[in-house]
Amino acid sequence: MKTTEKKNEFSGFSEAQKLTALILLLMITMACSSSDNDPMQPAAQKFGNVSGTVLDATGNAYQNVKVRLEASGVTKETATTNSSGTFQMNQIEVGNYNLSITKPLGSDVTSTNPRSISINDGATTTADFTINIKSKAAFYVVAPNDPLLEVRNVSGGTPTGNDLLYTPVSISDPTGPNNPILAPDGHHVSLDEWKTASGTATVSCNGGITKYSLEFTNLIPDGVYTIWNNVPRRHLEPTDIVDLSADFSGMGALGNGVSNIIVASATGEGSLEIDVPAGNLSMFGTLPPCVIAEGPGLVLVMNYHIDGKTYGDTPGPDPEDVAHLLIYY
Numbered sequence: 001m002k003t004t005e006k007k008n009e010f011s012g013f014s015e016a017q018k019l020t021a022l023i024l025l026l027m028i029t030m031a032c033s034s035s036d037n038d039p040m041q042p043a044a045q046k047f048g049n050v051s052g053t054v055l056d057a058t059g060n061a062y063q064n065v066k067v068r069l070e071a072s073g074v075t076k077e078t079a080t081t082n083s084s085g086t087f088q089m090n091q092i093e094v095g096n097y098n099l100s101i102t103k104p105l106g107s108d109v110t111s112t113n114p115r116s117i118s119i120n121d122g123a124t125t126t127a128d129f130t131i132n133i134k135s136k137a138a139f140y141v142v143a144p145n146d147p148l149l150e151v152r153n154v155s156g157g158t159p160t161g162n163d164l165l166y167t168p169v170s171i172s173d174p175t176g177p178n179n180p181i182l183a184p185d186g187h188h189v190s191l192d193e194w195k196t197a198s199g200t201a202t203v204s205c206n207g208g209i210t211k212y213s214l215e216f217t218n219l220i221p222d223g224v225y226t227i228w229n230n231v232p233r234r235h236l237e238p239t240d241i242v243d244l245s246a247d248f249s250g251m252g253a254l255g256n257g258v259s260n261i262i263v264a265s266a267t268g269e270g271s272l273e274i275d276v277p278a279g280n281l282s283m284f285g286t287l288p289p290c291v292i293a294e295g296p297g298l299v300l301v302m303n304y305h306i307d308g309k310t311y312g313d314t315p316g317p318d319p320e321d322v323a324h325l326l327i328y329y
Helices: 015-032 191-195
Strands: 047-056 066-071 074-080 086-093 095-101 107-109 115-119 124-126 129-133 166-168 178-180 198-206 209-217 224-232 248-253 261-263 270-277 299-305 321-328
Touching (some): 047 066, 066 086, 074 086, 209 224
Parallel strands (some): 047 124
Antiparallel strands (some): 166 178, 299 321
């Protein structure tokens, strides 16, 4: 009987060809296996979120505060708080970061700033910031803190010693005639009396509202004053030379031209508390929500009215209106 042998399917191949075929077979088998179990595949990226609030100690919300997320000194994400003082950053790669806020003008951050946080996969990390609002001092207006050169001596120059004070009939005519600065009782105000005035202003926020609290002493007794909001294009210091046409993006009454009036007591005290919403200013420009968080600064001007009258949404005639105190944020 004739016996037929089953041939090996690799018969006729050289040893090198057999080895090559075996390697190809192994590669096909590995490719068909799950990629999740493949140590050669890169790990999938993982992401989380971070959210928080910027509030003061009484719970007022600060809108337009800038929030920055950094890793190794490199900014990875930024956000801005909304009207509730809340910020949110989504789809942040997991890892360790520093989170910080740009503090509003006239404030300190009482919580850690910047702070270290960890972003975990699929989770939201919460980071709340608390700020403390500080008062700013008022500066009496006389050169060099007198951008309009409104306070002069009898010859139109910078007053010194105990000079009697004058203001120009027209601020656009610096060489023109002057008007005496008189108190309500008719006496001529001197530089020594003028310089005793002082005060403080606390400016805070609550969402889209900017809140002002002002206290003054040693004003001209029974004097009539108004307060004005000035929003600068750049940060200003009391010693800066100011160009009104170039340096300010907005000017107007603090409030509606009636709520910005202070009448000093017989001993020279005066105060004002007012909440001002964002919107158009009475002279030009706008007040942003939470001006101390968004803008480069804020200048409050306290004007004395020689004639004892106020003029609504404008300061009034040049000869009867003179800036007495300035407050810079």
